[in-house]
Structure formats: C-alpha cells, structure tokens
Amino acid sequence: MFLGDGTSIPTITAGRVYLGGEERQFSFEKFPYVGLSKTYCANTQVADSACTATAYLGGVKANYAAWAQAQGMATGLITTTSVTHASPAGIYAHAANRDWEMMQKY
Numbered sequence: 001m002f003l004g005d006g007t008s009i010p011t012i013t014a015g016r017v018y019l020g021g022e023e024r025q026f027s028f029e030k031f032p033y034v035g036l037s038k039t040y041c042a043n044t045q046v047a048d049s050a051c052t053a054t055a056y057l058g059g060v061k062a063n064y065a066a067w068a069q070a071q072g073m074a075t076g077l078i079t080t081t082s083v084t085h086a087s088p089a090g091i092y093a094h095a096a097n098r099d100w101e102m103m104q105k106y
Contacts, residue, residue, distance in 0.1 A: 002028055003056065005085075009036075049089060 004012075016024045041051035042061035054062035079088040 001056075002031065004028065 016022050037056045039052035039055040040047045041064045043063045051062050051064060077088060
C-alpha cells in the first residue's frame, strides 16, 4: 500500500499544475488501483493520526484514543520512515500529544 499522508485530491491537482499542467501525472497515479479513504474518527469529525491509521490499516472507524492492543489484538509495525512520523506513529504510539516526542528525548 502506498500512503500519501495528507495528499488530498486538491493537493494532487495543485502538484500537477506546479509540474506544468493538470494533464501531468505523478508516478503513483499510474498504479493499477487507486482508492480513497474517509479517515475521520467514529466519535468525532476532527481526526487524529490514531483514527486515520486505524481507518486505512484496519478498514474500520475507531473512537478517538482507542487501542487495539487493549482489546487483546496482536499488532506490528513496518515503516520506511521514522517511526515518530504521524502516520506510522498512529500504529504504535501511546502519547496523547505529538509534541511529547520532543520532551521524551531529553
């Protein structure tokens, strides 16, 4: 799965225009399958990384601040970026605030 975190349709269109026109295509637009996911939380319209990650990784809406491990589910994480980035962190992080990362380093 290729995830364009924060890449909305208007963002992609703006990128095409920047590249030289709407007829341009990004390499990922040539993939054989493309899908969109509504990633708001089940109990609030303002999404956080945990709700969005649950929506696109598990295919179900989750409540804000809910954890799969607390329900006895096995979990794992593989990423090509830092695990502290918002999207991968939505799988494993137990911090209620993304700014806590900076405080935990010291």
